[in-house]
């Protein structure tokens with residue numbers, strides 16, 4: 352192996368990257384450099400308060416902790432998407448919904464390492480569940496998990512819960528139980544002492560004192576360097592100054608958009624596309640950036656009759672049916688996302704297992720140019736029909752809430768023909784570098800999270816999720832990072 356400055360360079364201090372940095376630096380003899388584009392902080396007291404407030408998502412206009420992208424949801428339907436850009440990444444700005452993927456979600460993952468029984472110990476290890484114990488829950492992990500119930504529910508959350516039970520949906524008090532498959536129940540949230548506990552707070556800050564761990568914020572990695580087919584280091588720009596770091600192993604945790612972009616700019620991707628933007632090909636992996644998924648969401652606008660409690664998370668209760676999630680947001684987005692000016696309150700109706708797939712593509716080879724993000728949402732008839740049916744179910748639930756007096760109007764312009772005008776995204780983008788058996792199937796990393804065709808390079812973040820999860824991805828991504836850290840230390844480097 353070539354001489355190197357650090358044993359491991361981790362690119363991106365987001366939900367996955369902070370876990371990897373804490374786990375991989377646990378061995379004193381292993382040096383770890385964590386590189387993050389966004390700003391840093393070294394204590395909870397020094398953390399920007401917006402990143403700790405569990406009731407607000409600091410992603411509105413002008414918010415300094417996000418990178419924004421233009422996303423095309425459907426032809427001629429464009430939206431702005433955001434990713435967190437600070438220590439903690441998107442997990443530092445998100446809605447604190449922290450539900451595990453269901454056991455069925457893992458059936459398509461490589462079973463020798465990622466079956467549900469294999470991953471359950473890592474779900475347990477990451478959490479300190481305040482409400483449930485026993486063999487399926489952890490009580491000493493870095494991420495506190497709690498649920499709102501009883502008097503802490505807003506009138507809308509409480510009545511929605513009751514309305515779902517009255518409509519015959521199953522009560523699901525613990526949505527993180529392995530048997531949880533469908534039903535209505537409280538949302539587990541990663542909130543402790545009234546704060547959003549991102550992986551930066553839970554994992555990274557407690558180990559910042561380690562001499563073998565260097566955290567470099569305001570540092571953007573621009574490409575991975577190779578010696579033949581071995582990754583040997585990275586180029587970065589740190590506070591405006593170019594830097595080169597040679598590393599024994601590189602782990603990309605830059606999130607589903609930027610990890611794919613970084614691989615492509617470094618010469619790993621679809622050869623035709625790389626050549627079209629002038630990037631020399633290192634390894635042909637057509638799966639990079641191709642076939643991503645997200646959760647399409649239609650918001651049904653309504654007006655609640657009573658104002659809810661302040662200081663509650665965006666979601667207290669959700670209903671899951673087979674492949675749909677119904678989300679009664681606790682407040683208008685103007686409150687949840689400061690600066691958004693969006694005064695409408697909505698019931699989110701979300702397809703959790705859509706068939707449509709999107710792509711992330713380079714527009715040129717310049718790291719400063721945004722990639723194009725093309726969702727192709729509801730492209731097939733089956734997704735459109737599934738969304739249409741789900742919206743009708745959502746309407747029926749809202750009609751019931753009107754009868755119960757908690758909602759006094761549902762937007763009148765809301766008709767079958769127009770529901771697509773209310774289409775948005777849950778911001779759960781994943782699968783741009785999927786884990787799988789072989790590159791020939793479109794996979795980019797193997798079951799040990801190593802990029803096919805090169806050595807010394809791993810990916811651990813939302814990119815490698817093999818197929819859409821039936822729940823939001825955050826808890827699963829933290830688990831993946833816990834699991835992957837063990838796999839990575841077993842490698843020779």
Ligand SMILES: Cc1cc2nc3c(=O)[nH]c(=O)nc-3n(C[C@H](O)[C@H](O)[C@H](O)COP(=O)(O)OP(=O)(O)OC[C@H]3O[C@@H](n4cnc5c(N)ncnc54)[C@H](O)[C@@H]3O)c2cc1C
Nearest residue numbers: 363365366367388440441445446448572812813823824825
């Ligand atoms: C607004 C919003 C709300 C959400 N709400 C929820 C929710 O409530 N529940 C849920 O389950 N999921 C939610 N999600 C999704 C979830 O938060 C993300 O899927 C998850 O945090 C992604 O983790 P990650 O490690 O893949 O990437 P990220 O957490 O996004 O981390 C990537 C990090 O890499 C850094 N980076 C990127 N490029 C570079 C580079 N070139 N060099 C150096 N650093 C780089 C970024 O700045 C960032 O810090 C939400 C997402 C968003 C954006």
